[in-house]
Amino acid sequence: MMREGTSVxxxxxxxxxxxxxxxxxxxxxxxxxxxxxxxGPSGCGKSTLLRVLAGLHPQEPGAGEIRLSGxxxxxxxxxxxxxxxxxxxxxxFPWLSVAGNIGFGLKMQKLPPxxxxxxxxxxxxLVQLEGYAxxxxxxxxxxxxxxxxxxxxxxxxxDLLLLDEPFSALDENLRGEMRHLVRQLxxxxxxTTIFVTHDQTEAAILADRIALLLDGRLAQFDPPRQFxxxxxxxxxxxxxxxxxxxxxxxxxxxxxELIRLRLPSDSPDPxxxxxxxxxxxxxxxxxxxxxxxxQLDTGxxxxxxxxxxxxxxxxxxxxxxxxxxxxxxxxxxxx
Amino acid sequence: xxxxxxxxxxxPLRHFGVLEWLGILAILSGAVGPVSLLGLWxxxxxxxxxxxxxxxxxxxxxxxxxxxxxxxxxxxxTSLFIALLVAFLALFIAWPAARVVAGAWFRxxxxxxxxxxxxxxxxxxxSTMGMHALFLRFGLADTLVGVVLxxxxxxxxxxxxxxxxxxxxxxxxxxxxxxxxxxxRLQVWRHVTVPAMRPGMAVAAAFAFLISWSQxxxxxxxxxxxxxxxxxxxxxxxxxxxxxxxAALSLIFLAPAVIILLVVGRLMITVNRKDDQ
Numbered sequence: 170m171m172r173e174g175t176s177v178x179x180x181x182x183x184x185x186x187x188x189x190x191x192x193x194x195x196x197x198x199x200x201x202x203x204x205x206x207x208x209g210p211s212g213c214g215k216s217t218l219l220r221v222l223a224g225l226h227p228q229e230p231g232a233g234e235i236r237l238s239g240x241x242x243x244x245x246x247x248x249x250x251x252x253x254x255x256x257x258x259x260x261x262f263p264w265l266s267v268a269g270n271i272g273f274g275l276k277m278q279k280l281p282p283x284x285x286x287x288x289x290x291x292x293x294x295l296v297q298l299e300g301y302a303x304x305x306x307x308x309x310x311x312x313x314x315x316x317x318x319x320x321x322x323x324x325x326x327x328d329l330l331l332l333d334e335p336f337s338a339l340d341e342n343l344r345g346e347m348r349h350l351v352r353q354l355x356x357x358x359x360x361t362t363i364f365v366t367h368d369q370t371e372a373a374i375l376a377d378r379i380a381l382l383l384d385g386r387l388a389q390f391d392p393p394r395q396f397x398x399x400x401x402x403x404x405x406x407x408x409x410x411x412x413x414x415x416x417x418x419x420x421x422x423x424x425x426e427l428i429r430l431r432l433p434s435d436s437p438d439p440x441x442x443x444x445x446x447x448x449x450x451x452x453x454x455x456x457x458x459x460x461x462x463x464q465l466d467t468g469x470x471x472x473x474x475x476x477x478x479x480x481x482x483x484x485x486x487x488x489x490x491x492x493x494x495x496x497x498x499x500x501x502x503x504x
Numbered sequence: 505x506x507x508x509x510x511x512x513x514x515x516p517l518r519h520f521g522v523l524e525w526l527g528i529l530a531i532l533s534g535a536v537g538p539v540s541l542l543g544l545w546x547x548x549x550x551x552x553x554x555x556x557x558x559x560x561x562x563x564x565x566x567x568x569x570x571x572x573x574x575x576x577x578x579x580x581x582t583s584l585f586i587a588l589l590v591a592f593l594a595l596f597i598a599w600p601a602a603r604v605v606a607g608a609w610f611r612x613x614x615x616x617x618x619x620x621x622x623x624x625x626x627x628x629x630x631s632t633m634g635m636h637a638l639f640l641r642f643g644l645a646d647t648l649v650g651v652v653l654x655x656x657x658x659x660x661x662x663x664x665x666x667x668x669x670x671x672x673x674x675x676x677x678x679x680x681x682x683x684x685x686x687x688x689r690l691q692v693w694r695h696v697t698v699p700a701m702r703p704g705m706a707v708a709a710a711f712a713f714l715i716s717w718s719q720x721x722x723x724x725x726x727x728x729x730x731x732x733x734x735x736x737x738x739x740x741x742x743x744x745x746x747x748x749x750x751a752a753l754s755l756i757f758l759a760p761a762v763i764i765l766l767v768v769g770r771l772m773i774t775v776n777r778k779d780d781q
Contacts, residue, residue, distance in 0.1 A: 223680075224683075225683070225684070246683070246688075247683040247684055248683045248686050248688050250684075251686075253685060253686075254681070256680075260675065260677050260678060260681045262678060262696065262699070262700070263700075264699045264700065273682070273685055273695070274686045274687075276695075277682075277687040277688075277695070321685065
């Protein structure tokens, strides 16, 4: 079922609710078969962007263009865009069986029943639910229902698959399984996919590239590792857990996993030009990871995450020196 | 594979105590008592106090009702026609109103609700007199169309209330989901909205049917005696003092209501499986 895959070009798309703009001139260019995570805190506009792409939310007239492999879809109604969407809730039609649900899109295309049955079987196989064709939606677990919803979208062979936080209602173990399934199917089918999530770990696991949306703007669009090594702004750094220190010459962002706690008497790290000094406020020892909050002598608080276990946990109140290698810091000087 | 269905579940009757059984008895005696009395009465020749049971049995009332002289067949057909038309039209009118009322809050929603329910609140006699004056000017008085319109007045609010309940439980997400799967607006309506709303539609239509079916005063005033429905015939027999005939006709009058309730009951509990392949 390997296909060519669809490229997606979004140019200057703007959209609003009521008077205010939720999306401010978003531009993204997605390669065929790429998996993109739209990441951001709630209210940043990521779901709105997905709905604009699906044709369920109007974009600002005249502002921007959406192209699927060169095909301009801005003006097309949702049903003609070939952008199947899976929502947070599975939304299986309760009056149809599992097979009826999966075959829904094909029935709308008026395919012959035999062909529909065959394609539904294939789709059930893809999501590992063989033998469930005759079940009713209320006889499925949450994970099974979401897999049926996924099959229902895949069976229409969309140009672009849109997933709106599809696993956020599932428990953690199941979520991992579903991520794996989606990633594997998406690769196998070479299906260009946009996955909305507010969870940076999920985004980092799934995405070829992450598009971070903050306040309706595209803040950074890069492979996941870039966000942990080279955030392009204070806001991006803050969202990805960098510790920010305001200084007269700008903002220093520190990666908490790379900071080392040392006693003031320990020998200085030759790589660290400018160690920080302070005292420990609180310690959370989770065995494999020890998180400490340190109050610097300048009064600022900073979080440090170290790998455990350590023979002696640092104690609250003790004086410490914070060493860090050059790759643990990014300096923002622009205001 | 065993499917959990309503059939396999434990019957709630097991947990009934004395109070629950007394309640059921009260409901049954209220509903079944008068009806069985009517049944007895319809087969009597005469039944006088203090006899516990009638002395003479007879099929006179029934054979009279089924004879062409009685005009029952015609009245039954008129009543059925009007009630079915009212049910259909009420659904049609109530649908968009219910959809708006069930949707997001907007300025003036309370006022709209009040207006929608006003026909139920206003005394029927007053509104019917007003309608009659109006219909006279438009030549609708004494016509079938006029009676249908008049029956719609109390039917639409009830249908709207029922459909509003269904729409507020209806997931708008279903429609959006269907569209991203390639369903046109018409297909969404036919394959998603209507199946999802089917139980509510059945109840709303049944309400409208039964309201129209039992209208007396409205039909009398607006129809002016030209539109002869079953309740009008029934009252005529009742007035004439022939209680056996009136009892038999009451039973005929009751039948469609019972049938409708049974059908709606089935529609409400069975999920429609026709759309599956």
